[in-house]
Amino acid sequence: MMADNATVGERTAISLRGMTEKDLPAAIALSKALGWPHRLEDWEFMLRLGAGLVATLESGEVIGTILWWPFGERCATIGLVIVSNAWQGHGIGTKLLKTVRKLLPGRTVCLNATPAGQPLYEKLGFTPIGIVEQHQGNGASAAIIALGAGQRLRPVVQYDLQELTAFDEAATGMDRDALMEELVRNARGVVIDTESGIRGYSFCRRFGWGWLIGPVAAETVEQAKALISHWIGTHGGEFIRLDTPAPAGLSAWLDEMGLIRVDVVNTMSTKPVETSADAPGYFALTSQALG
Numbered sequence: 344m345m346a347d348n349a350t351v352g353e354r355t356a357i358s359l360r361g362m363t364e365k366d367l368p369a370a371i372a373l374s375k376a377l378g379w380p381h382r383l384e385d386w387e388f389m390l391r392l393g394a395g396l397v398a399t400l401e402s403g404e405v406i407g408t409i410l411w412w413p414f415g416e417r418c419a420t421i422g423l424v425i426v427s428n429a430w431q432g433h434g435i436g437t438k439l440l441k442t443v444r445k446l447l448p449g450r451t452v453c454l455n456a457t458p459a460g461q462p463l464y465e466k467l468g469f470t471p472i473g474i475v476e477q478h479q480g481n482g483a484s485a486a487i488i489a490l491g492a493g494q495r496l497r498p499v500v501q502y503d504l505q506e507l508t509a510f511d512e513a514a515t516g517m518d519r520d521a522l523m524e525e526l527v528r529n530a531r532g533v534v535i536d537t538e539s540g541i542r543g544y545s546f547c548r549r550f551g552w553g554w555l556i557g558p559v560a561a562e563t564v565e566q567a568k569a570l571i572s573h574w575i576g577t578h579g580g581e582f583i584r585l586d587t588p589a590p591a592g593l594s595a596w597l598d599e600m601g602l603i604r605v606d607v608v609n610t611m612s613t614k615p616v617e618t619s620a621d622a623p624g625y626f627a628l629t630s631q632a633l634g
Contacts, residue, residue, distance in 0.1 A: 355400065357435060359442055362395030362408065369405035370397070373425045380551030381423075388529075389423065389632060392522055396442060398426070398435050406430045409439040411447065412633060415518025418616060419447045421454040422632025436460075440467055453612040455631040461609055469611035474589040475628060478602040482575040482583045488568050490535060494542060496573060499532030506541050507534070514560035514623040515634075516616040522629065526558075533573055535566055543623070545570035550630070553582025559627035564592060567626040575600055586628040593626060610634075 362370070367386045374381045389410055398407030406427040413419045421443060426435045444452065444467070455475055456464050490496065499507070504527050508520045526532060530548035534541045543561030547554055556574045561567040571593075575583065585602055587593045594604055608631060628634055 357406070357433070357438075358399050358401075359396050359438065360399065362390060362397045362410070364390065366395075366397050366405055366408075370408050370423070370425075373405070373408060373427060374423070376428060377425065382551065385550055385630075386423075388525070389630070392525055392633070395423070396439055398430075398439060407435045407439055409443055410632065411443050411452075412522075413447065413450065414522070417450060418517040419450045419452050420632070420634040421452060422630075422634075424454075424460065436463055437467070440464070451612060451614050451616055453610065453616065453634055455608045455628075455634065456611050457608055461611070464611050468613055470613075471609045472612050472615060473610040475586050475608050475610055475631060476589055476594050476604050477584070477586050477606040477608070477631070478594070478597045478604050479582065479584040480602045481580055483579060483601040486572070487576070488565065488572050490566065490569055494535050494537050494566075496533050496569065497536050499527055499534055499544065499546075501527060503527070503534060503541065507544055510541055510544065510623060511558070511560060513618070514625045516618040516622075517634075522633065526629075533570060535561065535570065542566065543570055545574065545627070546629075547574040547577070551584060553584065554578050555630065556583060556585040557627035558625070558629045560623050560625050562623050564624070564626075567591070567593065567624065568596060571597075571627070572600070575602070586631050587626060588628070591624060591626045 367383060370386055393410050393412035395410040397405045399405055408423055408425045410423045411419055411421045508523045511523055512518055526546045530546045532546040535543035543566045545559040547556050556571055559567055559570050583602055
């Protein structure tokens with residue numbers, strides 16, 4: 344990708360170029376300055392699944408980041424949009440976003456916005472479409488939630504991949520085959536299995552200060568609770584995080600499980616992502632960045 348240059352002030356040149364693994368230590372420093380918990384492994388996971396840009400000074404210092412993930416031909420998500428505090432107000436975030444939008448022509452683009460970032464996204468054509476509630480804490484040991492007749496919880500295995508991808512696309516409206524393949528390979532997962540196929544799934548992996556539960560999709564709220572309580576029980580007493588869309592209706596229950604709501608962000612999109620009326624529910628995000 345060719346560098347994209349902009350002049351800030353009279354003598355300071357800012358360049359945009361493709362992000363590489365060599366940029367990740369600088370990216371971690373930027374996210375830590377915001378109080379975000381991302382480890383090197385978390386940045387590697389997200390860069391491996393998508394692509395990124397960095398904004399740099401003439402000296403080579405990284406002062407801004409953005410990552411994006413194309414999901415099929417119709418949709419994409421954007422995340423980890425960060426500009427160093429020392430360079431806020433110079434239009435760097437705007438330039439990063441405009442550049443990425445040009446790389447995603449015709450796609451519906453979604454992101455999760457902090458209050459500080461929302462005004463910028465609104466100026467660039469993003470509209471609020473929902474709220475994501477961040478829950479975290481040292482989850483208590485959770486009681487097993489009974490599933491309906493003919494349903495059982497079992498570990499994800501490789502041969503589930505095709506069916507998982509189809510179920511996830513029905514729930515999210517996005518073709519996330521590469522993400523599901525990565526999760527099957529490098530995270531732990533369980534599915535709700537029936538004679539007629541998979542009726543729900545959840546994944547759990549290391550993230551930040553402990554464990555992250557997500558994504559989670561299921562046909563009913565009770566199924567979602569069963570999928571989530573499995574991981575709370577597995578990691579009871581350890582730090583757990585889960586990001587859930589507010590319409591999923593899990594917030595009060597998660598509080599009872601010891602995962603307290605600590606923050607909210609606004610989901611924004613260039614236009615709504617379409618799912619069918621009878622689509623499975625999407626109960627927990629892969630991460631706020633990935634959606």
